[in-house]
Amino acid sequence: MKKTLLTAILASVLILFAACGGGSDEGEGLLEDGKLVVGVTAGPHEEVLEKVKELAEEEDLTIEIVSFSDYVMPNVSLSEGELDINSFQTEPFFDHMNEERGLDLVKVADTITFPMGIYSEKVTDIADLEDGASIGLPSDPTNSGRALLLFEQAGLITLEEGLGVNATVNDIAENEHNYEFIELDSAQIPRQLGEVDIAAINSNFAMEAGLVPGEDSIFIEQDSTFVNLIAVRKENEDDPAVQQFIDIYQSDEVEQFVEETYGGSIIPGW
Structure with missing residues (x-):
């Protein structure tokens, strides 16, 4: 009698377990x-x-x-x-x-x-940027480093060697025109573009703001990886x-x- 009752209990548990998906391949995975x-x-x-x-x-x-x-x-x-x-x-x-x-x-x-681009509401050519100009860039670490590499690519600054995307504003080796670098939230930079002289903007946020990277940027990332x-x-x-x-x-x-x-x-x- 006890053995029969125990068997019945175990069978009930196994049925419940199977119904919940345990021990069965059916219904498992991301498409469950x-x-x-x-x-x-x-x-x-x-x-x-x-x-x-x-x-x-x-x-x-x-x-x-x-x-x-x-x-x-x-x-x-x-x-x-x-x-x-x-x-x-x-x-x-x-x-x-x-x-x-x-x-x-x-x-x-x-x-x-x-490709990340440099945009401006004040100048149409990087060469027209005046000494002491304000430059906006993303505040998150990797996009900040990417923007600094872009500024170096555009001839605005020189970075310490070997840092790549890990570079920060503190790693600017040469800034002969005394540009002021202002870190801003990536998504907000298009709205704040008029508050700086130029800014680096990720293309997804630029396009969301109605900008066309290939046409509206005054400099764009070359051979982006x-x-x-x-x-x-x-x-x-x-x-x-x-x-x-x-x-x-x-x-x-x-x-x-x-x-x-x-x-x-x-x-x-x-």
Whole structure:
């Protein structure tokens, strides 16, 4: 009698466990809820993802897009499980966030490249910049270093050697024209452009503000290696849904969409 009762209890537990998904492959993975939740920043990243979403529907893959206005929350939200994937950042920024915040995120693919540009409402040529001019640049570490490399590329300053994207305003070796460097929130720089003489602006934020990088910038990044990427939590890097998403994103259809829509202001990076 006791053995029969124990057997019945164990059977009930196993049925309940199976119903909840434990020990079964069915329903597991990122598509357990029937969709992929993908985080992007507003602007071109979101526009490209809308095209990806459209193509995914043809493959019976449902994508929910979550748009952010900053560079921090898409990684935090991914780490906390609110997103399945994000697509918005360069690898140097991604590495910095992973280390600084202790996130367990991994890169799984490349996406598009946004050349950073220098913009101004006061001058139309870098050569017209006066001594002591104010220069705006992003305040987050990797984009700040990227902007400083851009200023060096434009002949405005010289940086200490070997620092690359890790350079800060304190690493400016030569500033013979005594330019004043003002660090600002990346997303806000287009709105504050009139308050400085020139500023470095990430192309996604520039385009969101109605600027055309290839036409409106007075200097643009040459041979950019800052390709954006797709990131997931490490536990999901081999999920079949992730590979399906990558295949759609890196398809000929998306490449054509990027080339036709942005006319060289944004470049397919895969």
